[in-house]
Amino acid sequence: MAVGARLLIGLLIDGISSGLILAMLGLGITLVFGLGGVLNLSLGVFSIIGILLAIEVYDVVPSLVVAAVVAFAVTGAVGLVIDRSLLSLVYKSEGDERTLVGIFATLGLAFLLEGALIIRYPDVYSVHADFDPFQPLGIFIRGSSVAAIAVALAVFAALYLFFNRTFVGQATRTVMQDEIGATLCGINTRRLRTLVFVLSAMVAAIAGILYSFTGEVGIASSFSLTINAVIVSVVGGVTSISGTVVAGLILGIITTYASAFVGAYFSAISLFAVAIVVLLVRPGQIAS
Amino acid sequence: MNWDRLKIPVAVVFLALLPVVFFEEGASYISRIFTIFLMFAALALALDIAFGQTDQLLLFTGGIVGIGTYAAVTAASSLGVSLWATILIGGLFAGVVGAVVCYVAARRQLNVIVISILTIALQLAMIQTFNALRDITGGNTGMEVPALTAEFITSTFGWEPLTFLYYLFLLLFTILMVVHWYITHSKYGLAFDMIRQDQVSAASTGVAVVRYKALAGFVTTFFMGLVGPLYVQIGGYATPGMFQFATVDVLVLIILVVGGMRTIYGPIVGSALIIYVNEALQAAQEYRTMVFGALLIVLFLYFRNGIVRYVRNEVVDRFDLGDRVPT
Numbered sequence: 001m002a003v004g005a006r007l008l009i010g011l012l013i014d015g016i017s018s019g020l021i022l023a024m025l026g027l028g029i030t031l032v033f034g035l036g037g038v039l040n041l042s043l044g045v046f047s048i049i050g051i052l053l054a055i056e057v058y059d060v061v062p063s064l065v066v067a068a069v070v071a072f073a074v075t076g077a078v079g080l081v082i083d084r085s086l087l088s089l090v091y092k093s094e095g096d097e098r099t100l101v102g103i104f105a106t107l108g109l110a111f112l113l114e115g116a117l118i119i120r121y122p123d124v125y126s127v128h129a130d131f132d133p134f135q136p137l138g139i140f141i142r143g144s145s146v147a148a149i150a151v152a153l154a155v156f157a158a159l160y161l162f163f164n165r166t167f168v169g170q171a172t173r174t175v176m177q178d179e180i181g182a183t184l185c186g187i188n189t190r191r192l193r194t195l196v197f198v199l200s201a202m203v204a205a206i207a208g209i210l211y212s213f214t215g216e217v218g219i220a221s222s223f224s225l226t227i228n229a230v231i232v233s234v235v236g237g238v239t240s241i242s243g244t245v246v247a248g249l250i251l252g253i254i255t256t257y258a259s260a261f262v263g264a265y266f267s268a269i270s271l272f273a274v275a276i277v278v279l280l281v282r283p284g285q286i287a288s
Numbered sequence: 289m290n291w292d293r294l295k296i297p298v299a300v301v302f303l304a305l306l307p308v309v310f311f312e313e314g315a316s317y318i319s320r321i322f323t324i325f326l327m328f329a330a331l332a333l334a335l336d337i338a339f340g341q342t343d344q345l346l347l348f349t350g351g352i353v354g355i356g357t358y359a360a361v362t363a364a365s366s367l368g369v370s371l372w373a374t375i376l377i378g379g380l381f382a383g384v385v386g387a388v389v390c391y392v393a394a395r396r397q398l399n400v401i402v403i404s405i406l407t408i409a410l411q412l413a414m415i416q417t418f419n420a421l422r423d424i425t426g427g428n429t430g431m432e433v434p435a436l437t438a439e440f441i442t443s444t445f446g447w448e449p450l451t452f453l454y455y456l457f458l459l460l461f462t463i464l465m466v467v468h469w470y471i472t473h474s475k476y477g478l479a480f481d482m483i484r485q486d487q488v489s490a491a492s493t494g495v496a497v498v499r500y501k502a503l504a505g506f507v508t509t510f511f512m513g514l515v516g517p518l519y520v521q522i523g524g525y526a527t528p529g530m531f532q533f534a535t536v537d538v539l540v541l542i543i544l545v546v547g548g549m550r551t552i553y554g555p556i557v558g559s560a561l562i563i564y565v566n567e568a569l570q571a572a573q574e575y576r577t578m579v580f581g582a583l584l585i586v587l588f589l590y591f592r593n594g595i596v597r598y599v600r601n602e603v604v605d606r607f608d609l610g611d612r613v614p615t
């Protein structure tokens with residue numbers, strides 16, 4: 001195989017791994033927006049909280065699995081507190097007004113949490129993961145990329161089973177499609193919103209930990225994580241779960257190739273450019 | 289006596305007296321804060337025309353200020369003229385960008401949420417572009433900008449550079465107040481009110497919704513573009529980081545909302561309060577972000593109408609001073 005082809009395949013695998021991470025983040029936006037009309041601009045902070053928790057736990061118990069599970073659970077608990085307090089206030093308003101209040105309340109929350117975290121964690125951090133790279137057929141494949149792909153696929157499989165095979169999951173999708181109809185069927189919308197917000201926080205924590213395998217992350221990165229999540233969600237159609245996953249994959253692959261061949265700035269610009277084009281060409285779903 | 293007409297002169301006199309009272313020779317720290325206060329008041333009042341009047345939540349103030357700055361500075365250096373001559377070019381350039389964005393958004397009938405996401409994405413793309421265009425912007429490290437000076441004025445009044453800059457901002461702010469007043473007291477204000485309240489009914493009674501929204505976008509971003517070259521005078525240099533969302537937009541939004549949208553005094557009151565809080569927190573720098581986050585939450589949950597409206601409703605209306613006090 002030619003060197004060029006090997007490089008392209010290696011990059012493709014990196015792209016898929018970063019795409020799946022993006023898809024997880026995008027899903028965090030999609031689920032909460034689809035269910036409650038709140039655009040959660042603090043999502044990236046939950047990723048950071050997950051990473052920091054994993055690092056703290058890893059110091060005590062040097063096992064990546066234990067660290068990740070504890071981080072996963074505690075981030076969910078933080079999500080629960082936020083949902084019960086801040087989001088309860090946001091849900092008091094209705095319709096377009098709720099979306100607007102939601103944007104600013106979660107933006108404020110992001111600053112509040114970032115400000116609180118940066119006092120204790122002013123540096124950049126990454127979760128220690130010693131995955132050996134391997135080279136089948138001379139293709140350089142990062143161990144961390146494969147691990148990220150495996151974990152992400154497991155998460156998506158679990159979410160798929162949840163949304164398609166369990167009563168609560170199906171009830172959640174019902175609310176996304178028709179809130180009034182679901183309420184008339186006796187579904188407790190507020191409870192499901194809590195559940196989904198906690199779920200989105202936990203998925204964001206996993207995405208954050210996987211993301212930090214390949215690069216160091218500081219508190220300040222949380223805003224760009226959030227924006228990437230919003231972009232993936234918007235490109236995927238905002239309320240479509242499968243659309244978000246596909247959008248994440250496509251954007252992950254595009255940005256990986258763009259940053260390898262053109263440069264990091266262009267990679268970021270290409271991500272925004274795709275989002276802007278999609279918003280202009282088909283704004284229908286988010287506008288309704 | 290029409291008290292409404294006195295609003296702008298009163299504000300101008302008040303703002304013009306601030307340097308006389310507070311500025312001291314050699315104390316550039318104080319004059320710097322007052323200059324920043326006036327700049328943010330101007331940005332908030334500019335944003336009010338698009339956001340307050342026509343409900344277009346433009347979240348790319350920083351990027352637009354950057355475009356105005358770089359357009360003016362680049363035009364000045366490539367034409368070999370003084371920065372004075374190209375400030376308007378910067379404003380026009382920024383205004384055209386804003387008008388195009390608002391025109392396209394209105395044509396595509398994007399609602400307020402989509403516009404906000406669209407402009408955040410544009411803002412981030414702009415900052416990355418500033419970072420990438422090293423030849424024009426100096427990249428990450430930034431560049432020095434030519435100074436805006438007028439020797440004959442500063443020497444006549446005995447002003448320090450920052451005092452001169454303050455009055456420059458006051459001139460810009462005064463023009464902006466007049467434009468804002470004209471817009472809200474003319475057929476434009478009527479059209480903006482209709483568009484904000486019910487876009488479909490506005491269109492069906494013959495209001496050219498797309499044109500008015502694009503116009504509001506132009507006015508807002510034109511003035512933001514004019515602020516640019518003045519903004520970078522404060523430090524004498526420009527880096528892409530100075531135009532970031534977290535540096536500019538967040539403050540402008542809080543100021544506009546805390547002061548009160550659709551009022552002329554709102555941005556002044558809001559900016560005074562927020563810049564004061566910001567400075568008071570300098571001592572506790574590490575808690576600054578936290579406090580602003582909490583402030584943003586509380587403001588939007590409980591205090592969306594702003595101080596000026598609150599005073600108007602609670603104090604003025606309660607005691608029903610009627611014609612005696614401007615409302």
